[in-house]
Amino acid sequence: MRGRDIVVLTGSGISAESGVATFRDKDGIWAQYDYREVATPEGFAANPDLVHSFYNDRRRKLPSVDPNAAHTALADLEAGLVARDGRLTLITQNVDDLHERAGSNNILHMHGELGKAACIHCGDISACAGDLSIDDDCSVCRQKGGMRPYVVWFGEMPRFMDEAMAAIACADLFVSIGTSGSVYPAAGFAGEARAAGVDTMELNLEPSENAHVFSDSRYGPATSVVPEWVRETLNEHD
Ligand code: APR
Numbered sequence: 672m673r674g675r676d677i678v679v680l681t682g683s684g685i686s687a688e689s690g691v692a693t694f695r696d697k698d699g700i701w702a703q704y705d706y707r708e709v710a711t712p713e714g715f716a717a718n719p720d721l722v723h724s725f726y727n728d729r730r731r732k733l734p735s736v737d738p739n740a741a742h743t744a745l746a747d748l749e750a751g752l753v754a755r756d757g758r759l760t761l762i763t764q765n766v767d768d769l770h771e772r773a774g775s776n777n778i779l780h781m782h783g784e785l786g787k788a789a790c791i792h793c794g795d796i797s798a799c800a801g802d803l804s805i806d807d808d809c810s811v812c813r814q815k816g817g818m819r820p821y822v823v824w825f826g827e828m829p830r831f832m833d834e835a836m837a838a839i840a841c842a843d844l845f846v847s848i849g850t851s852g853s854v855y856p857a858a859g860f861a862g863e864a865r866a867a868g869v870d871t872m873e874l875n876l877e878p879s880e881n882a883h884v885f886s887d888s889r890y891g892p893a894t895s896v897v898p899e900w901v902r903e904t905l906n907e908h909d
Contacts, residue, residue, distance in 0.1 A: 674757025678842040679745060680860055681763045684849025684876060685893045689736045691767055695851050710824050719805040726820040727802040730785050738773035741848070741893035744901040746774035751905040760838035764850060764857050766822050779831040781857065787821035796821055829856060839864050846872045849893050852879035861885055874900060
């Protein structure tokens, strides 16, 4: 018997209890920074040092934060589904590495990764644990002035969209965790799932902007709501 295929989309809310700032909560990142200055190609062209400083600050904080019970629960879900001939596709809008550090494997970082850098000149993508600067040269093409964070900015095409849409289209269940549903295309995934006849669920601190699209929902902190849902989901199969 085929196991269950589940697709999970996560947003910054799943990392909030690890101490990683969300974007649109009252004390969020966009209350402190103008996204046009630090998260757009135009902002990078105008002031690359400001953009590198914004991401360097966030990259420096990564080693000091740890995965929480919600990240760990999703890693347990993946292992549990695979053991039952199923699959978990984890699409994340987050650029932190907390899902990886919790043990998840099948991850699609649709908005890129803080721990990587990209060269504008040759396109090479390389690991980046420390600070980035516009003065750095690319380790592959050796050109200067082209190193940028491997992060998808507003107005750029998110990554792995074909894989994400393919997984959603054939899933048994689509679950959205810790996202406000403010930014497309991720905010449209629940509607795509519903149109494909896939059950949908929202797990969030509070109803998101597209809460009405979901056929089921549970509200509360991710570290309590997600582990409880994972336990129930895996027990259903035993
Ligand atoms: N548990 C569960 N959900 C939480 C928690 C928590 N402890 N804390 C906050 N949330 C919820 C908030 O209620 C909100 O709905 O997480 C969501 C965070 O929403 P945003 O701050 O808008 O972050 P996100 O949805 O990830 O933003 C999407 O926007 O700026 C871009 O690229 C950026 O990937 C980001 C995208």
